[in-house]
Amino acid sequence: MSRLKVVVVNGSPTRPSRTRALAESVLAEIQREVAVDSDIVDLADIGTALGAHLFRNALPASLEEALRSIEGADLLLVASPVYKGSYPGLFKHVFDLVAPEALTGKPVLLVATGGGDKHALVIEHQLRPLFGFFRAQTLPTGVYGAEADLKDYTVSSEALASRVVDAALEAARALRQLGAESASAATARSARTSVAA
Amino acid sequence: MSILFLQGSPVEPSRSAALSGFVAAELDRRGVENTRLKLTDLPAHALLHARFGDPQIRAASERVAAASALVIATPVYKAAYSGLLKSFLDLLPQNGLDGKVVLPLATAGSPHHALALDYALRPVLQSMSPALVLPGVHATDSTVAKDEHGNYQLSDDIIDRLLQATDRLVYEYRALLSRRAQQVEPVPFDQVRCSV
Numbered sequence: 001m002s003r004l005k006v007v008v009v010n011g012s013p014t015r016p017s018r019t020r021a022l023a024e025s026v027l028a029e030i031q032r033e034v035a036v037d038s039d040i041v042d043l044a045d046i047g048t049a050l051g052a053h054l055f056r057n058a059l060p061a062s063l064e065e066a067l068r069s070i071e072g073a074d075l076l077l078v079a080s081p082v083y084k085g086s087y088p089g090l091f092k093h094v095f096d097l098v099a100p101e102a103l104t105g106k107p108v109l110l111v112a113t114g115g116g117d118k119h120a121l122v123i124e125h126q127l128r129p130l131f132g133f134f135r136a137q138t139l140p141t142g143v144y145g146a147e148a149d150l151k152d153y154t155v156s157s158e159a160l161a162s163r164v165v166d167a168a169l170e171a172a173r174a175l176r177q178l179g180a181e182s183a184s185a186a187t188a189r190s191a192r193t194s195v196a197a
Numbered sequence: 198m199s200i201l202f203l204q205g206s207p208v209e210p211s212r213s214a215a216l217s218g219f220v221a222a223e224l225d226r227r228g229v230e231n232t233r234l235k236l237t238d239l240p241a242h243a244l245l246h247a248r249f250g251d252p253q254i255r256a257a258s259e260r261v262a263a264a265s266a267l268v269i270a271t272p273v274y275k276a277a278y279s280g281l282l283k284s285f286l287d288l289l290p291q292n293g294l295d296g297k298v299v300l301p302l303a304t305a306g307s308p309h310h311a312l313a314l315d316y317a318l319r320p321v322l323q324s325m326s327p328a329l330v331l332p333g334v335h336a337t338d339s340t341v342a343k344d345e346h347g348n349y350q351l352s353d354d355i356i357d358r359l360l361q362a363t364d365r366l367v368y369e370y371r372a373l374l375s376r377r378a379q380q381v382e383p384v385p386f387d388q389v390r391c392s393v
Contacts, residue, residue, distance in 0.1 A: 085312065118311035118335075121276060125316040144309070 004175050006030060007073035008040040011080035011091030012113075015044040019113045021153040022145045022164075023079035026111060029168030034175050036074075041066045047090050056097050070094070071102035074178055075109065075171055076136070078127065082114035086126045095130060103134035107174040109167055110142040113150065120144040139174065141167040199230040200370060201264035205271035205282030207237060212304040212341040213270040215349035216334065216359065220268055220302070223363045229370070231268075234260055236285050244284045254288055261289060266298040266370045269322070273305035273335075277317035286321060294327035298369045300362055301333035304341055311335045328373065331365050334358045 008027055012019040020042065027038055043050070046066055053059050059067070070076065080087040110127045114120070123142035131138045143164055149157040155164060202221055206213045217233070224231045234257055236244075243251035249258075261267065271278040286293075299322055303314050314333040322330050340352040351359070 085315070117308035120309035121312035121316060124276065125312060 003035060003037045004074040004179055005037040005039065005072070006075045006077055006171075006175070007069050008038065008042075008077045009070060009079065009091075009094065010040060010042040010044070011078070011087055011094070013043045013047040013088065013090060014081075016153050017042075017044060017081075018145065018147065018150040018153055019079045019081045019111070020044075021150060022113055022143065022155065022160075023077055023111050025155050026079075026109065026143060026164050026168055026171070027077060029164055030077075030171045030175070033168060033172035034179075036175060039069050039073075041069055041094070043088075043090055043094070050093060050097075051090060053097075056099075059097070067094075067097055070098055073106065075107045075175055076103070077109045077111065077171070078131075079111035079113070080122075080127065082112055082119040082122050085119060086122060087112075087130075092130075095134075098134070100134065103131065103136040106134075106136045107171065107178075108136045108138045109171050110138055111144075111167075112142070113145045113147075115147050117144075117146050120146075137174075139167065139170045141170050143167045199232060199264060200224060200266045200268060200366070201260055202231065202233040203261075203267060203269045203282070203285070204233065204235045204237075205269065205279045205285075207279060207281045208272075209235075209237065210347070210349070211272060212336070212338060212349060213272050213302060215341055215351065216302045216304060216336060216355075217268055217270040219351060219356070219359050220300070220363050220366070223360065224367070227363075227367060229367055232260070232264075236281050239285065244281075244288070247288060249288055257285070258289055258293075261293060264297065265373055266300070266366060267294070268300045268302060268366070269318075270302040270304075271318065273303050273310045273313045276310050276313050278303075278313070278321070283321070286325070289325065291324070292326040294322060294325040296326075296328050296373075298329045298331065298366065298373055299327045300331045300366045302359075302362075303333060303335050304338060305335065306338050308337050311337075329369055331362065331369065334362050 008023045010020045010023055050063055080091050108131050110123050112123050123144055128138050145160050149160040155161050202217045204214050204217055221231055239257055240253055243254050271282045301314055301318050314335050336355045340355045341349050344350050
């Protein structure tokens with residue numbers, strides 16, 4: 001049985017990136033709980049090329065691969081910086097290219113970073129409705145980090161660290177459930193096969 | 198034709214009322230007429246059962262209709278406005294803010310809920326056809342601290358922001374009044390006596 005896969009989408013076009021640092025700390029925490037494969041789609045890598053393409057049917061292979069990775073994830077860990085009170089335009093462009101039905105029912109963990117605490121509700125008012133459109137299953141705990149919580153690009157405040165753990169535990173639970181479902185589906189399949197034989 | 202303060206906090210004294218109080222005192226100082234409507238004075242039963250015809254609800258609704266500008270203050274509860282404020286707004290007509298200038302004020306326990314002003318309250322106000330919803334002022338509890346006498350002390354930063362907001366409010370309010378004063382009653386065509 002192949003391992004489940006968590007795909008991180010980093011919506012920050014800059015590097016180094018606090019958003020990526022926070023997303024990676026959540027991923028690391030998930031991987032302490034469950035053994036999963038991971039991939040990262042980072043706007044710092046693909047942003048410039050992506051901005052030059054408006055339609056899915058004319059994407060170069062590397063970008064098409066990035067979108068397939070997002071669509072094929074078992075769990076998406078979506079992280080975005082806050083620009084003008086919302087996600088960056090380029091971040092939205094990524095999801096504008098994702099097939100509308102591709103994220104249905106997929107667990108999505110929402111992460112955001114901003115200059116200060118005042119933009120924390122961006123998770124509830126901007127990111128969550130976007131995935132509501134996709135009928136994805138956003139996990140209840142979103143993780144928001146302000147600059148002061150991420151000194152030297154690591155999680156530096158206790159409050160944020162404990163939020164990271166809470167969110168990762170929820171993600172791990174969702175992944176275990178997916179693992180159990182796919183195992184029981186496999187058992188059912190093999191039972192059918194043996195009856196047929 | 199005055200400025201009406203809607204106080205949306207169910208508790209008293211409240212930090213959000215302290216913000217309104219500051220703006221009201223500033224308006225008094227500038228000679229701008231203003232009055233206050235405490236939503237806790239309204240009958241709870243009438244509010245919760247949407248009794249539009251209740252005399253106190255009707256009187257409150259008429260005061261809103263008569264005001265040219267509103268200052269609406271609310272605490273942030275569960276990342277949005279108070280239920281008390283919303284239950285009152287629900288009793289106003291859909292275009293209940295028609296032609297009015299509105300200044301929203303909010304207080305919250307943490308800065309994490311600052312966006313409630315723009316994402317929760319503003320769309321509600323905007324749906325009621327206001328002339329203008331001014332940028333709001335959000336204050337965290339630590340910037341509206343209670344002193345040993347139980348009075349709220351505003352931080353310098355919040356005072357600056359409230360003064361700026363009051364400037365904008367007074368400017369827009371006066372502009373609104375002067376536009377109204379310049380409005381000419383339309384003359385039906387058959388009463389036109391000469392044209393140029």
